Amino acid sequence: MLYWSVVCLIIAIIAGVLGFGGIAGAATEIAKILFFIFLVLLVVSVVVNVVRGRGPKV
Template sequence: MLYWAVVCLIVAIIAGVLGFGGIAGTAAGFAKVLFFIFLILLVISLVANAMKGRGPKI
């Protein structure tokens, strides 16, 4: 998912340089949404892993 956020960011930068403001804004907004979804999933994964813990070694 982070890959797609970076791809959308690159598309937004290229579209902005070429003068396509509407496309650049849309791609940048989409990249932001994907990036925040990625961050939320990362935090959930870290919390779940921390709560899981490890049992004692025998």
């Protein structure tokens, strides 16, 4: 999911440089939404692992 967030951000930057403001804005919003979903899932995963007593896999 973080990969797709970065892809959308790169598309937004390229579209902005080329003057496509609408596409750049839409891609930026998609990148922000995906990034925040990634952060929420990361926090949930860390909390679940702490509650279950598991440490990180080494």
